[in-house]
Amino acid sequence: MAGAQQQLTTEVDGQTMKLTNLGKVLYPQTGFTKAEVIDYYHQVATLLLPHLSDRPLTRKRWPDGTEAAYFFEKNAPRGTPTWVRTVTLPTPGSSTGRDEADFVxxxxVQTVVWLANLAALELHVPQWRIGLSDQGKDPQADLIVFDLDPGPGATIVECxxxxxxxxQLLSHYGLEGWPKTSGNKGMHLYVPIEPASSKLxxxxxxxxxxxLAEALPESVTANMTxxxxxxxxxxxxxxxxSAKTTLAPYSLRGSDEPRVSTPIDWDEVASATSPEELRFMPHDVLERIEAYGDVLDGLYDDPQPLPS
Known part of the structure; x- marks a missing residue:
């Protein structure tokens, strides 16, 4: 879709869009360009969208590439097209001094491509969807997420x-976990649930x-220290x-190379022996999709009630 030229006007799902600075290198260590970022997000959009849909989106943008400065963005930027959905939601305690934001x-698909054109490499969403409840008080989550973060001397293999x-612990509560790499050093484990208070x-x-930390004190900590x-x-x-977000499945990371937060199956989790086995670039992810389909297909199909 995006070629070698610097600028391109194209149509995405019936929406005419101008794509700019296509030759700009966003990952200097690998030479991965903005055109390649847009192309990846365009190809993966249909699998990405179920995890973004109806969730307020926080973007992490690297307009000058991952070796330059980045910024987090909650508000829809100036010049946001009228066809991009936005919603105004409370952001209590915001550092901007404003208690609400106009979220994208x-x-x-066209919104995903538009975001890629803004060099929004990382897409972060909360565990709740708009409309499930009054988000200003206590949003109703439809996911639980466990972020497994290896400390010094540990790797994703230990994760x-x-x-x-x-x-195994989740199974005792009748719950199922769905793993993915974080695209960094660790893993995320999603647990689909019937909507429940974020506090709960x-x-x-x-x-x-x-x-788990009590059962496995040599290898696990639940303490933030x-x-x-x-x-x-x-x-x-x-x-x-409710105020926290997690990198969405299939999102890129703004790291030295274009790694992807990639869904994996439990066989891959059980057999991993080195971090390299679970490090995926965009071409790896697209090949995996071609070979296996969407590993997270069905994530939202059978939510279970939160144990009381």
Whole structure:
């Protein structure tokens, strides 16, 4: 879709769009260009959208590439097209001094491509959807997420061991975990649930993280103190708070190379022996989709009630 030229006017799902600075290198260490970023997001959009749809989107943008400055963006930027969905939601305690923001909501392919053209490399969403409840008070989450973060001396391989233990613990509560790489050093584990208070889901996630840390004290910590993390995997349960967000599945990372937060299956989790096995670039992800389809297909199909 995006060739070698610097600028291109094209049509995406019936929407005419101007794509700019296509030859700009956004990942200097690998030479990965903005055109390639747009092309990846265009190809993966149909699998990405179920995880963005109806969720307020926080973007992390690198307009001058990943070796330059980046910024987080909650508000829809100036010049946002009228066809891009936006929604005004409260942001209590915001550092901007404003208690609400005009969030972008990505519900269609053209919005994903528009975001890619803005060099919004990372797409972050909360565990709740708009409209499930009054977001200003206590949003109703439809996901629980466990962020498995390896401390110094540990890797994603150790995260896999913890994920397997967490999977077994979840099964005792009738819940299923769906793993993906974080695109960085660790993993995320999603648990689909029937809509429940974010306060309750956060408390439940903390409870399970502490249970596992007590059962596996040599390899797991649920404590945020960084001094306790060497050689262990930190289970970050705090991303279930209503104000927190997690990198969406299939999103790029703004790192030295264009790594992708990639869904993986439990066989891959169980068999991993080196971090390299679970490091995926855009071409790897597209090849995986071609070979296996969407590993997260069905994630939202059978949510279970939060244990009381």
């Amino acid at each position: 909501v990505a519900d269609d 896999c061991d913890v994920a397997l233990a967490l999977r 889901t956060s408390a439940f996630a903390k409870q399970l993280a502490e249970q 960084k001094a306790l993390r060497p050689g262990k995997v930190f289970i970050d349960w705090s991303q279930n708070a």
